[in-house]
Amino acid sequence: MNTRPLHESYRFGPYRVDQRTRLLWKGSAPVPLTPKASELLLLLVQHGEEGITKTELMEHLWPDTVVLENNLTVTMSALRKLALGSSATDPFF
Numbered sequence: 001m002n003t004r005p006l007h008e009s010y011r012f013g014p015y016r017v018d019q020r021t022r023l024l025w026k027g028s029a030p031v032p033l034t035p036k037a038s039e040l041l042l043l044l045v046q047h048g049e050e051g052i053t054k055t056e057l058m059e060h061l062w063p064d065t066v067v068l069e070n071n072l073t074v075t076m077s078a079l080r081k082l083a084l085g086s087s088a089t090d091p092f093f
Helices: 035-050 054-061 069-084
Strands: 009-012 015-018 024-026 029-031
Touching: 009 035, 015 035, 035 054, 035 069, 054 069
Parallel strands: none
Antiparallel strands: 009 015, 015 024, 024 029
């Protein structure tokens, strides 16, 4: 059981992700995300340095659904490129 206190938002670099609304902000501008990319980002920031496994991500993002691992790869890639401006080979976050 996760006993960490819930944060209203998480900040990293120029970004802020609001836990309640699931919105990502860069400064005062909202960053458009798909619902899955938003959920993925929230899971990643909630688990911080302790990390989260690929299996746990798949279970959280697609519960009770059989999907290919490629779905996670595509969602992660879109989050990196479109929202955070980085890549797998040159990650910033």
